[in-house]
Amino acid sequence: MEKEQYRKGALIELSITDLAEKNQCFGRLDNGMAVMVTGMLAVGDRVSAAIKKIRQRYIEATLVEVLIPSGDRVTPECGFFGVCGGCKMMHIAYEVQKELKRKKIIDAMVHIGGFENPQVKPVMGAVAPLHYRNKIEFSFSARRYLMPGELVLEKPLSSPDFALGFHAPGNFEKVLDVDYCYLAPSSMNEVLALTRSFCLERELSAYSTRSNTGYLRNLVIRSSEHRRQLMVNLVTSWHDSELMRSYAEVLSAAMPNQEMTILNNVTTRKNTVALGEEEFLVAGDGFITERLGKLDFNISANSFFQTNSAQTVLLYDEILRVAGLDIGDTVYDLFCGTGTIALYLSDYCRQVIGLEVSESSVADARKNAALNQREHVLFMQVDLNDHRAMVDALQRHDKPRVIVTDPPRAGMHPKALEVMVRIAPEKIVYVSCNPASLARDGSEICKGGYRLTSLQPVDMFPHTSHIESVACFERE
Missing domain, CATH: 3.40.50.150 (Vaccinia Virus protein VP39)
Incomplete structure (x- = not known):
């Protein structure tokens, strides 16, 4: 088929031969025409895709269906895969992931x-390959991102006015309400669950970028693998000392054997950056200590450290x-x-x-x-x-x-x-x-x-x- 015969919206069929940046993949039609396909795919997938744009040298398309799955595919651990933009290769066997990353460098x-x-x-x-991150940054939002299955329901499964999790890809306003992250250690996921319950029970308001209102902004959790310490930093729009003391008591009571420091960073900026203009120490020393080789490093709330x-x-x-x-x-x-x-x-x-x-x-x-x-x-x-x-x-x-x-x-x-x-x-x-x-x-x-x-x-x-x-x- 000549290039002029392709049209926007038409369905095409091709095999994926390489991964590209973000969530795009590369393949060619049977006549050799190059195609960039948007979707979480694996090399070797045979797919059906809809033409989105026709460029000078290639076609842009969006995934419609995986017709024949690649042998490199595995079942993702996380139920949010494909919606959350964090683990874009979780559907690919780990040994294959490494080969693809090496090829990326060679290319x-x-x-x-x-x-x-x-x-x-x-x-x-x-x-x-799982539970390896020593820092996870969650966001609050007054606008919850609805999962695909919820869009067909008359009523959402939970309140659309509160979310604690990760921003949906390309959407700085809506947040995907995540109850568990497979890149975080179990202790961080426990803090995530306790924080969500604490905030919902007290009906605390989540921040809205649209109106620049709301109390809750971010939950940043850091851990020390060597010392088994946790740092919990709740980022808010203002400081409420009594509320923060209650929050610390809830965390300490639920995790009595966990060494923990708790901080409250406060910001009034109209953005979603988890960096406070002022910091309040609620409990602990205000830092955790990690060891690399023979060296110890004190890590504060806003200091950089490899994750x-x-x-x-x-x-x-x-x-x-x-x-x-x-x-x-x-x-x-x-x-x-x-x-x-x-x-x-x-x-x-x-x-x-x-x-x-x-x-x-x-x-x-x-x-x-x-x-x-x-x-x-x-x-x-x-x-x-x-x-x-x-x-x-x-x-x-x-x-x-x-x-x-x-x-x-x-x-x-x-x-x-x-x-x-x-x-x-x-x-x-x-x-x-x-x-x-x-x-x-x-x-x-x-x-x-x-x-x-x-x-x-x-x-x-x-x-x-x-x-x-x-x-x-x-x-x-």
Whole structure:
């Protein structure tokens, strides 16, 4: 069939051959026409889809029905799969998920970075692909997202005016009322259930972004795998000390053997960001402590910390392995955040210099250095997008043999990358959460006289499309 004969709304049939970004998949019609299909699918699915748009070089379509399921499919653990946007790969066997993530990196390195046959190692998978998150952020809403089965009912199964869970994909106003999350430990799910009951019994109002009214905004729960501690942060529009004391009493009574700290962050901003303008300590110390390797880290309500503690150790061990540090080395850690990588490397070199733009992150990093008695680790607040400020900061210290960079998802600013390459360390260890950014920046690093010697993916987020990787570039 010629392209001109396709029309919007027409049904087409094809096999899925690859996964794309978000919840899109790729396939071709029998005549070779490329099609992007929206829907939670697996490679090997034979599907029926409805044409949505006809582009110059491909067709956009929406899934109608899976005609023949792929052999890679499994039954998702979660009943909210397909509606909640969190675990978009839970319907695919975990071993296959890892293969798809590795392919995603290879494709980016080849097609974006121009690397020929990049030697990407097999993905380091998670020992526990479920219940691995040490932080979960739930949202309240005065508008509950109705499940597909409820739309045909005369009356919703529960109140449409209250929800505690996750925002429906692409909808910042409605929230899917989730009673259990399979990425969270059981203790977090217990707090979720207790909080929902507490709020409903007292008829507390959920926040509405439309009217900017309502008391309840977010429930953020953090846990320490090493210390078995919990942090419960209820984010509200104002502080009610008596109500918060009652809330703490309910949690403590229901979970008497759980070490817990309880906080109330208060914000008046007209948004859904779980970050308070003011913080009230209700119970406990106000922080929890997690251990990575030999190091302890105090985690406050709004500080950054990797959300999968077990996989973080694997990731940092890989950084340490490819860095190949000597005890006399100076190491630069760019985009150092709260200092976890810098401190993890500090036992194996003479000094580590960490650079970070966020003032609060630098403050946390210095506290973590003091907590672990690492006087030879220095943290500096520097805007790494300002190459002059970056040069001025680094000129005060010895030339590094190794630079570790862990940039944001968008990758490194071209000027920052230029300065890093000009410093000419023997090795650059690039930690990436975005294969496209790694491919683009990696290509520029190689143009500066380096070669890619190792690329190790680490699965920090099973059942999602995200993949972390550690790439090592050595000067030629």
